[in-house]
Amino acid sequence: MIDKSYDDGHADLSSHDSFANGVPHATFARLRKEDPISWSEPKDDTKGFWNLTRHADISLANRESHLFSSAQGIRIEDQSREEYLARRTFQETDAPEHATTRRTVNPMFTRKLMEDFEPLIRELAANIIDRALESTEFDAVDAIAKQLPMLMLGRILGVADEDLEWLVEKGDALIGNTDPDFTDHVIDKMDTSAYRMMPFRSPAGVELYDYASDLLHARRPLAKNSILDIMKRDENAMDERAFQNFFCLLVAAGNDTTRYSISMALHALANDNTMLTQLKTGQYWDTCADEFIRYASPTMHFRRTATEDYELHGKKIRKGDKVLLWFVSGSRDEAVFDKPNDIILNRKPNRHLAFGQGGPHVCLGRYLAKLELQVVLQELIKKVDSIKATDTPSWTRSNFICGVKRLPVRVTRS
Numbered sequence: 096m097i098d099k100s101y102d103d104g105h106a107d108l109s110s111h112d113s114f115a116n117g118v119p120h121a122t123f124a125r126l127r128k129e130d131p132i133s134w135s136e137p138k139d140d141t142k143g144f145w146n147l148t149r150h151a152d153i154s155l156a157n158r159e160s161h162l163f164s165s166a167q168g169i170r171i172e173d174q175s176r177e178e179y180l181a182r183r184t185f186q187e188t189d190a191p192e193h194a195t196t197r198r199t200v201n202p203m204f205t206r207k208l209m210e211d212f213e214p215l216i217r218e219l220a221a222n223i224i225d226r227a228l229e230s231t232e233f234d235a236v237d238a239i240a241k242q243l244p245m246l247m248l249g250r251i252l253g254v255a256d257e258d259l260e261w262l263v264e265k266g267d268a269l270i271g272n273t274d275p276d277f278t279d280h281v282i283d284k285m286d287t288s289a290y291r292m293m294p295f296r297s298p299a300g301v302e303l304y305d306y307a308s309d310l311l312h313a314r315r316p317l318a319k320n321s322i323l324d325i326m327k328r329d330e331n332a333m334d335e336r337a338f339q340n341f342f343c344l345l346v347a348a349g350n351d352t353t354r355y356s357i358s359m360a361l362h363a364l365a366n367d368n369t370m371l372t373q374l375k376t377g378q379y380w381d382t383c384a385d386e387f388i389r390y391a392s393p394t395m396h397f398r399r400t401a402t403e404d405y406e407l408h409g410k411k412i413r414k415g416d417k418v419l420l421w422f423v424s425g426s427r428d429e430a431v432f433d434k435p436n437d438i439i440l441n442r443k444p445n446r447h448l449a450f451g452q453g454g455p456h457v458c459l460g461r462y463l464a465k466l467e468l469q470v471v472l473q474e475l476i477k478k479v480d481s482i483k484a485t486d487t488p489s490w491t492r493s494n495f496i497c498g499v500k501r502l503p504v505r506v507t508r509s
């Protein structure tokens with residue numbers, strides 16, 4: 096079911112306020128049907144952009160990365176060449192440069208390597224659940240969803256546990272740069288030009304850059320053979336700015352996305368306890384993580400830029416135009432998914448786009464994210480018989496990242 100109470104089917108996709116009560120799915124459904132390539136004109140001085148909302152069109156643009164480039168920025172924000180060069184990560188590059196870095200980092204995120212982390216993930220998850228269940232009422236985002244991605248990110252990066260709360264707070268300030276709960280520098284409400292050379296135009300970027308430099312120059316401890324340690328010692332080692340940007344990318348990409356997938360799954364369970372009973376049968380573990388992540392699609396879009404004129408559904412995209420790939424909409428396209436607005440725990444096949452599948456930038460952390468979601472749910476349902484929402488959830492104010500940021504619940508222990 097789509098909740099249409101906050102979305103009349105004509106939400107302004109350029110406005111973060113349109114997403115402050117949840118994703119405007121009625122708007123995406125209408126666009127997929129009536130206007131699959133629509134134009135948005137922001138109210139501020141940001142240049143307008145195209146919205147691709149159908150699964151087939153998003154997949155095409157994602158695949159044809161020579162026509163739809165990542166190398167001029169991947170968010171709506173307009174950047175000068177100077178800003179782009181200062182802030183870009185390898186996610187903001189195209190082939191062949193992108194492929195070279197991707198070949199270096201791929202072996203650090205394989206399915207096999209992530210599966211080897213399972214005992215650790217389970218131990219951490221079991222502790223998190225035990226601690227949360229010391230009370231029967233709590234905020235499930237704070238007590239559960241936020242915890243595991245943070246601890247695992249620390250293990251993967253190789254940084255000290257006592258720094259993690261701080262790192263996550265800074266990562267939230269980057270990703271949540273449009274939400275006053277996460278930053279004092281709300282990007283569409285104040286002048287952030289002083290930080291235009293920093294990731295997400297955020298002052299948190301300055302602090303994260305400094306932290307990364309400390310790691311690079313051994314002024315802070317870094318675990319041996321962690322990803323950052325390997326990157327540091329790589330023979331094609333990144334220069335300092337590239338290392339800082341790579342660090343910020345992992346802090347931003349590896350954290351909120353997984354947290355919001357877990358919080359969306361908990362939100363679903365808290366509103367429909369039959370799902371919890373279904374999960375207790377143990378029949379759905381092969382498929383349910385993908386389904387919860389399809390449903391959540393926390394990184395709602397990434398942007399591309401057209402490298403030449405291109406016609407789609409009778410509309411002319413001009414060279415240099417910004418084109419948004421709305422993964423969150425493609426993952427609910429009724430042309431591909433039966434009952435797209437329902438969670439079907441054994442959905443198979445599940446060709447969702449939440450990880451940007453089908454393109455060269457497909458999520459590097461997808462095996463880790465799925466495993467974390469699955470294990471934390473397994474550990475939770477072992478110990479509870481019911482979860483009930485005690486208040487309406489609150490959502491992150493952003494048209495880029497979607498998620499439940501507060502989810503008060505009451506649980507009954509088994």
Ligand code: HEM
Nearest residue numbers: 186348349352353356394397449450451456458459460464
């Ligand atoms: C459910 C959780 C997650 C979701 C929904 C998600 C989503 C995505 C999406 C949609 C992309 C494609 C970007 C594009 O097309 O430009 C992406 C790329 C990426 N993700 Fe994730 N992500 C998640 C978890 C993670 C984790 C846990 C990590 C790392 C620890 C990670 C690291 C990355 C990196 C480095 C890229 C860039 C890859 C490239 O450009 O080649 N992600 N992610």
